[in-house]
């Protein structure tokens with residue numbers, strides 16, 4: 533029976549939502565096509581993660597556990613992936629589109645002498661491989677793509693599918709894996725983490741994004757308060773990261789992060805194409821802008837026309853009241 537293999541991405545011992553989205557889609561395709569859906573965890577605590585995965589319906593769970601995976605290093609991850617693919621022999625290897633999958637996708641395809649389709653926004657099976665859609669040119673164009681091979685390797689944008697919870701009594705199988713330090717070509721010296729990443733922006737359920745109209749401390753405090761009451765991640769347009777008002781790691785857009793929250797609130801952001809490229813996949817888009825002709829209103833589900841300094845204080849108060857009740 534053919535297998536669709538989802539590679540699970542883990543951050544600080546937590547499964548990334550984007551992996552569960554890909555797994556849910558693979559579960560659906562496997563059940564519609566008489567195939568098996570399997571999940572692969574490569575982590576220093578893979579067996580613990582595997583237990584959590586039983587809530588998300590895979591037919592099989594494979595683990596590769598080794599302390600070397602505490603931090604992402606391409607060489608051991610690639611070796612682990614190749615080992616797993618040789619053993620499982622899947623029809624498709626599906627990753628969530630993350631920084632770490634970008635690092636290894638092409639190398640795995642070269643290693644397996646097969647095709648890779650990156651950053652898909654939807655995918656389906658064909659007789660020989662995979663077909664689907666891929667936003668390109670800062671999401672201005674959606675291309676239709678198809679690849680054949682064995683396996684076809686794909687990565688999928690976060691927010692493309694819903695997470696479906698489903699109990700499973702999947703078998704957990706540990707794959708044999710050895711790695712010695714001599715095999716390392718790169719040594720990790722230091723990780724410099726950003727203190728501003730209060731909530732992981734690319735995984736956040738709610739994002740509040742600030743634009744150039746947030747021009748002073750009062751405005752930034754309003755953004756923080758709104759984010760705090762909604763337990764949201766804070767993002768910013770390039771206008772504000774370039775001005776030094778927000779950390780560059782918080783930039784959303786073509787040259788920043790891609791976010792796909794359930795709710796995105798853009799405050800004083802005009803909606804330039806380079807910004808929209810990073811948030812267009814959001815489920816519900818709310819825009820607050822004093823210019824009724826701002827392009828962001830073309831893609832917003834809800835728009836509030838007015839001055840953010842007048843709109844946000846009562847808006848935050850109302851949200852606080854709702855939360856209290």
Ligand SMILES: Cc1cc2nc3c(=O)[nH]c(=O)nc-3n(C[C@H](O)[C@H](O)[C@H](O)COP(=O)(O)OP(=O)(O)OC[C@H]3O[C@@H](n4cnc5c(N)ncnc54)[C@H](O)[C@@H]3O)c2cc1C
Nearest residue numbers: 743744745769770785786787788800801802806807822840
């Ligand atoms: C190659 C390239 C890559 C880029 N990559 C990115 C990227 O990754 N991310 C990104 O964001 N940008 C990117 N940009 C920049 C992008 O083109 C825009 O310049 C930028 O997104 C504009 O940011 P903004 O919407 O905050 O500012 P503006 O376009 O200046 O808009 C500010 C908005 O705030 C509104 N406003 C002002 N005051 C108030 C107020 N008091 N109350 C309510 N509304 C108010 C105004 O009406 C206006 O619509 C890139 C540009 C290039 C050329």
